[in-house]
Amino acid sequence: MSERLESARPDETPAIVWLGFLAMCVGMFMAILDVQVVATSLPTIQSALDIDPDQMSWIQTAYLIAEVVAIPLTGFLTRLLTMRWLFVTAISLFVAASAGCAMSGSFGELVAWRVLQGFSGGTLIPSVFSAVFILFPNKRQALATTIAGVLAVLAPTVGPIVGGWLTQTYSWHWLFLINILPGIASATLATRSLPKQATDPSELRHLDGLSLLLMATALTSLELSLKEAPTSGWISAYVLSLLAVCLASGAVFIWRTLRRNRPIVDLGNFGDRNFLVGSVLSFVLGIGLFGSVYLMPVFLAFIRGHDALQIGMTMLVTGIAQLITAPIAVALEKRMDARLLSAAGFALFAIGVGMSAFQDPRSDYDAMFWPQVVRGVAIMFCLLPPTRLALGTLPPDRIPDASGLFNLMRNLGGAIGIALIDTIIYTRSEPLGQGLWTRLQAGDVEAATFVGAPLQTISGHSGSFDADTTALLDPLVQTAASVRAINEAWMVIAVLTGCALLSVPFARRPTSTPRDPEMEANASAKRLLG
Template sequence: MTAPDPTAEEAQAERLSVGTWLGFAAMCLGMFMAVLDIQVVATSLPAIRTALGIADDRMSWIQTAYLIAEIIAIPLTGLLTRAISMRRLFAAAVGVFTLASIGCAASTGFATLIAGRVVQGFSGGMLIPLVFSAVFLLFPLRFQGVATTLAGMLAVLAPTVGPIVGGWITETGSWHWLFLVNVVPGILAFLLGLATLRREAGHPTLLRSLDVGGLALLALSLASLQIGLKQAPDDGWLSAPVLGLLGASLLAGAWFVARMLGAGTPIVQLRTFRDRGFAVGCGLSFILGMGLYGSVYLMPVFLAFMREHGPLEIGIVMLVTGVTQLLTAPLAVALEQRADARLLTLGGFLLFGAGLAMSGFATRQTDFDGMFWPQVVRGGAIMFCLLPPTRLALGGLLPEAVPDASGVFNLMRNLGGAIGIALIDTVIYGRSPVIAEALAQRLVDSDAKAFVIVGLPLDRLKDAATLANDPDIQDKVLPLIQKAALVEAIDEAWIMLAAITFAGCALTLLAPRGAASGKPMPGH
């Protein structure tokens, strides 16, 4: 027998390595399109509403339907990965997402569009946790930092570039392309993933033991929570419908938890929360979701209502965050491989909180220049808020626990975003009328600072007393007061996000000692 050729073995190993990276790149592409789709569609909801004749009060369901289906799918990803294998689940998820995108583009009315969005959300919701599972299942320890960076960068870059993509499509083409833009990347990711991802045998018998009752409780809990959060800013947190929805979510969630703790094959492995690193990582993921999705929500609101920018102009302003993130990613990777994950996380969240706070001092005139440095600070912090917490949460777990844990970890970020946006709406629409009333009174009282805030010339101070009695002047001044009040309310929302982010820094102190990147955590 001839001895094995070392060169041939090295070449084979190199081919396998390239195949692994190509498969992972395919997964990242699918995930990027799923995350991008949310923001692209959000930017262009008015165009879709006009084209399909959808009533104003039903328009938000185009997004809500996607998000509800997505948060239900995320925690199921771990069980389905074990049942049918990562390769098959990814191919199925990205394939169904692509077909659903075609279905959305072919919609002729509200009902068909919502049906397509539900399918999109359910299939797209599996792609993010699949990618973060793949980091720890496909790669040896020394490559996990690079893989996490690639996945994390795309996951947070998509919401940043989404407005510019959506704005460009809206202004240059048909609304159908908001969905058809997913087709070519989706097909490419499907074929590349099937060809290059590692073939593994699943355990389909797990599907036979699927707890249908538990799944129904999970769906009820997450859907009630999402709808309740959506309605709270409009109806009030203490209104009967909102209290009913949040109560149903709490009861169904508690029943689900009790059921999972006693199940032989649980849908979600809740016992993983006994791992301190995982529990802390999930808390940090929740806080990052509030700040990340909250900032991506607040900037378009300000730029559209205060500066009257179109979708494309808004996208250009918001691109600063994404560019900064790309430029700082190599530094984040280098430090993540060498430094203590707890210190990097603490620094990242302190910096991110500072960037949020910097946006809390906007005025009516604030535009690209005033938003530049806060975006630079936040963009430079994002990877430090994602890479080290991901390792804290998943890096110390056994391989068989990673798929379930990844689903829960990513679910926490989405829930943080949903709750953060609900709190933002509560601040904006609850505080604006109060601030407006106070500004109007200050104008009547000839408060010079109030005149500056509203944008009235100081030489009109002598006419302040007529504001209370002259309807013509009130009609002219009222829109200025409302805009100024909206600016102050938005500033308060930024400060709220910053305060939550700073408070969350304390979580890093609870992380297990020795949780340094690139090293196994104690006890694993």
């Protein structure tokens, strides 16, 4: 039994445990960073490989679909391979796939490697958050969660500046090559430092292949529908058929999973009230976090005309604010009720998102500074306490499955948030532009100021403009309409983020009793071995 489940004991070997955990964090950081650096340099890749513009989005979509399918499998893969070998296998495959992406000479090659890269990278985030609660007792969980949380939200913040710098200084190949050395180092350190456990090939006998197929079908069709809905329309035949497939396969998957003694994903975790509330908060955080990281580059690139490097420099404010706040969040998280901190974090984050809903076409770094500071301060309080709520009271053998579901909820929230943002921008820009034209034709000075139109062009004017004036104002009005649509998207995301507060009162106060790692390991071993 001791050989099968030799738990990490940080009180005896803290250096070894921390070294292994930090190696896992580095691997997770590279996986998250990879999504953002590639997103900022898609035009460069498109030009280099001569990819059709209509196909370009599949470079990201292939990764994200594979990732979202892999995330909930973390629990099963942990039981099969153990935490150590799951991480080492995943990061090794991620490194190999990154090398394959860099050497790709065609669109098909690149997409195939991106699928492998996404699947291997998908297990890294939940594995790290599982490790927080398995490797460390309560007094060190806050610090471990902070390290993981800071890296998880810092990666998309610094992604644009890293991607822009690499493509401008070297070539697009380095977007993938930068993963290789850190990945090899992480795998080596993890092999030597993480707890040694025996693998369990017998888990394969309990693998429900049909459930796996149903889950993959549901998640893939959902991701595809969210990708296509903003442009094709939510009620288009293609999107509705994808949603129908998602609902049908998802319903059968849930029914089948709840009836099995050893399901591929333990949905029973949602029966724990705190895990359910924490998952709701994770879902809403995904909407706000992914939404804000998506909206800022959209505004800075298409409204202000900045390149990836300039965008990254602007967005660095959020990362700096969160780094400064992290020690404060750790100190408070040890002393205060996680429910209160969660509520304060989401309220502050919603305010920070809402502050960005009042931009005009001339808004730039100065106008974006304080909203970013507020969001950066709030992020750690939106991540640490909800993570403790969701995972902190579960027994160790349930944590890998629960961590996969917890992180899946955040990714799904992000996908839905981005689809909602795109829908608002695509559908609202035209009517908002028509409204601005009406106000300008009526001589509205406030509208002219917002648009940036010379006041003399509308002063004393009533009715339609002549051809020259229309040609002068049209690009200004289109830009201003896009800004108004982006502002509406910011406000919708702010409202949705604020709605997270409604779930907090349903959580129970997490216990603050320190856990004994050895007792928990023995109890977990008994549960696993029957």
